[in-house]
Amino acid sequence: MSSEEEMLLVGGLNFNTDKQVLEDHFSSFGPISEVVVVKGQETQRPRGFCFTNFTNPEHASDAMKAKNGESLGSHQIHVEHVGKSGRAPEGMPLGPRDMVTDRVGGNQGYGSGQCDS
Incomplete structure (x- = not known):
């Protein structure tokens, strides 16, 4: 992730x-x-959350404000900044580089996770 990008959970x-x-x-x-759609290591099934990297921090902030609490499909979603460190907010100790994922775009060198192309 470049220094200009902003990650949302x-x-x-x-x-x-x-x-x-x-x-x-x-x-x-x-x-x-x-x-990055996060999957369980053992089950390989989605865990109900993802990380989204915007190329512009302002776009990420706009998306967070507009989409937090909105419905996506049949579920109300929660959107928050992860921050420049790439670590998830308190209560979620691992960032996307430490998880099994299904991702689109970006650096494919993340950790030892598994991706579905």
Whole structure:
């Protein structure tokens, strides 16, 4: 993630929500460099949250303000900044680089996670 990018944590997702739906849902705010859908290591199933990287921090802030508490599919989602460190907010100790993921775009060198192309 470049120093200009801003990462958002999106929680409360329906387990069937895929990376394309998320990219479509957030891309109206500006360019997205990466969407990382987090999966359980043992089950390989989505865990109900993702990380979304915007190429512009202002776009990320706009998306967070507009989409936090909104419905996506049948679920109310929660959107918050992760911050420049790439670490998740308190209560979620791991960032996307430490998780099994299904991602679109961006650096494919993240940790030892698994991705579905």
